[in-house]
Amino acid sequence: MDYITEGFFRALGLIFSMNEETWSAVRTTMRLTMSSMALTLLIGLPLGFALGYHEFRGRRIIRTAADTLLALPTVVVGLIVYAFISNRGPLGKWQLLFSVKGMAIGQTILALPIVVALTASAIENLEERLRFTLLTLGASGWRMAVTCLAESRYALLVAAMTAYGRIVAEVGVSMMIGGNIKWHTRTITTAITLETGKGDFALGIALGLLLLLISFAVNVGLSFVKHRTDS
Amino acid sequence: MKNIYELRSLTHKYGSHATLGIKSLDIPKGVVGLVGPNGSGKSTLLKILAFLLPYEGKMSYCGRETADKEREMRKSVTLLLQEPYLLRRSVFENVAYGLTLRGCSRGETEARVSDSLARVGLPFGEFAHRPWYRLSGGEAQRVSLASRLALRPEVLLLDEPTANVDELSAAKIKDSITKAARDWGSTVIAATHDLVWLYEAATDIVSLYEGRAAGGAANLIPGPWKIDETDGRFATTGWGCKFLANVASGAEDMTCAAVSPGDITIRPADDEGIAATGKGFNRARGVITQMSIEKLSGGIVAAVNCGGLTFRTRLTRGTIAEYGLCPGVEVDAFFPVSSVKFI
Ligand SMILES: Nc1ncnc2c1ncn2[C@@H]1O[C@H](COP(=O)(O)OP(=O)(O)OP(=O)(O)O)[C@@H](O)[C@H]1O
Ligand SMILES: [Mg+2]
Numbered sequence: 001m002d003y004i005t006e007g008f009f010r011a012l013g014l015i016f017s018m019n020e021e022t023w024s025a026v027r028t029t030m031r032l033t034m035s036s037m038a039l040t041l042l043i044g045l046p047l048g049f050a051l052g053y054h055e056f057r058g059r060r061i062i063r064t065a066a067d068t069l070l071a072l073p074t075v076v077v078g079l080i081v082y083a084f085i086s087n088r089g090p091l092g093k094w095q096l097l098f099s100v101k102g103m104a105i106g107q108t109i110l111a112l113p114i115v116v117a118l119t120a121s122a123i124e125n126l127e128e129r130l131r132f133t134l135l136t137l138g139a140s141g142w143r144m145a146v147t148c149l150a151e152s153r154y155a156l157l158v159a160a161m162t163a164y165g166r167i168v169a170e171v172g173v174s175m176m177i178g179g180n181i182k183w184h185t186r187t188i189t190t191a192i193t194l195e196t197g198k199g200d201f202a203l204g205i206a207l208g209l210l211l212l213l214i215s216f217a218v219n220v221g222l223s224f225v226k227h228r229t230d231s
Numbered sequence: 232m233k234n235i236y237e238l239r240s241l242t243h244k245y246g247s248h249a250t251l252g253i254k255s256l257d258i259p260k261g262v263v264g265l266v267g268p269n270g271s272g273k274s275t276l277l278k279i280l281a282f283l284l285p286y287e288g289k290m291s292y293c294g295r296e297t298a299d300k301e302r303e304m305r306k307s308v309t310l311l312l313q314e315p316y317l318l319r320r321s322v323f324e325n326v327a328y329g330l331t332l333r334g335c336s337r338g339e340t341e342a343r344v345s346d347s348l349a350r351v352g353l354p355f356g357e358f359a360h361r362p363w364y365r366l367s368g369g370e371a372q373r374v375s376l377a378s379r380l381a382l383r384p385e386v387l388l389l390d391e392p393t394a395n396v397d398e399l400s401a402a403k404i405k406d407s408i409t410k411a412a413r414d415w416g417s418t419v420i421a422a423t424h425d426l427v428w429l430y431e432a433a434t435d436i437v438s439l440y441e442g443r444a445a446g447g448a449a450n451l452i453p454g455p456w457k458i459d460e461t462d463g464r465f466a467t468t469g470w471g472c473k474f475l476a477n478v479a480s481g482a483e484d485m486t487c488a489a490v491s492p493g494d495i496t497i498r499p500a501d502d503e504g505i506a507a508t509g510k511g512f513n514r515a516r517g518v519i520t521q522m523s524i525e526k527l528s529g530g531i532v533a534a535v536n537c538g539g540l541t542f543r544t545r546l547t548r549g550t551i552a553e554y555g556l557c558p559g560v561e562v563d564a565f566f567p568v569s570s571v572k573f574i
Contacts, residue, residue: 129316132283136310137329
């Protein structure tokens with residue numbers, strides 16, 4: 001039991017003294033998750049809107065596919081992305097393997113189904129009255145899309161929070177694509193895996209607490225946004 | 232050009248359920264009322280006139296075929312839904328939404344929003360910055376109307392704008408509608424059950440029954456209409472008496488017939504009088520239920536309930552005085568068989 005309490009106190013120590021190596025992992029984590037999130041929302045919101053709003057052939061199949069991909073294991077995504085961006089892969093010339101960019105691509109693929117599926121169902125659940133109202137006030141095309149997304153902003157915020165949860169917590173992609181390179185692609189989760197493997201539970205717990213703290217801060221930020229739009 | 236809309240053989244279905252089957256309907260410019268029982272297709276017709284629903288058949292708007300031009304035509308037409316939807320934004324942003332889409336400048340937008348709110352009786356200072364959820368039902372209704380008025384549309388379509396609001400709100404809504412028609416020459420087409428207002432404000436009335444429509448404040452006589460064996464003409468007996476209609480040329484189904492108010496005469500109930508009318512007339516015994524002033528003609532409109540069917544007819548003050556007609560009086564209604572038209 002001692003190492004748990006020890007870990008907790010060392011965690012506090014770490015958080016307050018923040019050595020350069022830990023700090024680098026925190027920075028990488030932040031940079032990585034923020035770019036993954038931005039990319040996910042940029043692609044996922046329009047895609048989810050199109051899927052939820054338009055009636056077209058094959059829509060059911062795409063919806064089912066997106067729902068299935070929600071359960072995509074991180075290592076499988078890691079594997080596929082690895083295959084594509086490794087030197088022998090079709091995108092090999094871009095040198096994305098063992099880079100934060102490559103990791104961000106993997107995490108985006110991981111989070112995209114969440115945002116697409118939840119956005120699509122949020123848009124589907126909007127009332128027909130809203131569509132008629134917007135049409136009769138003169139909206140069409142992208143203005144229509146933007147207003148519909150704005151009307152379902154609470155559902156979208158939940159989608160974003162869920163997606164962020166998946167991104168910030170995953171190890172598979174970061175490990176396989178990033179390679180856990182110190183000062184470079186080491187994130188908090190890969191560092192925890194490493195330290196626990198080395199037997200340094202205390203450091204592992206400390207890093208885990210840090211991760212929790214980041215997650216907490218992001219969620220508080222999002223709730224604040226939600227609250228602001230509320231009143 | 233007198234007509235704003237002309238509909239020919241227009242049909243609409245929800246799935247396999249036919250909701251509208253209009254053979255021919257002209258809707259003139261002005262203030263037009265849309266009346267009919269629940270489920271008769273008022274809301275559906277309004278959505279089609281607002282270019283929101285697909286349909287089969289022909290429709291022209293301002294003398295132009297509407298096919299494939301819906302998107303452009305939608306810009307000059309706007310509809311207030313039966314259950315209005317407010318965007319999850321402030322009152323100001325709700326009313327300004329359509330103006331922003333049309334590229335109005337900031338100053339112009341503000342002026343129009345404040346003008347529109349004033350028209351529906353909501354003080355700008357008190358309401359403009361309220362969020363959507365801090366409004367009563369009647370206030371929300373008026374904000375929705377204001378967001379339509381702000382567009383100064385050529386055609387303002389309203390689906391029961393005064394249902395679910397108190398009398399004061401209703402009066403403000405009706406007032407703003409009349410002013411819109413007067414100030415901008417907008418054509419107003421309103422579904423409503425407020426017949427007193429309708430006769431006061433409307434320049435034409437379209438009647439609907441089970442998806443059939445007729446203009447000119449027509450009285451509808453729903454069927455089933457069947458060939459009468461002894462007579463050879465069409466007859467329906469569902470209303471406590473027998474109505475006849477000539478075998479129509481061109482009309483392919485006899486679901487519903489219409490009689491214009493001008494063809495109906497009423498006299499105090501008199502069995503001898505009834506017996507004296509010839510074969511050429513339909514007659515029905517009923518009670519006057521309502522009399523209202525028709526602003527357009529300056530005359531008086533009486534509603535007569537005959538076995539559940541309401542006939543409306545115009546009366547002169549002379550007739551009223553001569554026969555002592557007033558609500559509650561039992562009367563006979565007459566109209567020529569030849570005046571019954573299938574729609
Ligand atoms: N979304 C829908 N799906 C299927 N059927 C519908 C739908 N909306 C209306 N209908 C049907 O179409 C017919 C006409 O409905 P509509 O709403 O136009 O009537 P209305 O005259 O506006 O009635 P009310 O006075 O109750 O508002 C009704 O029989 C109704 O059941
Ligand atoms: Mg309706």
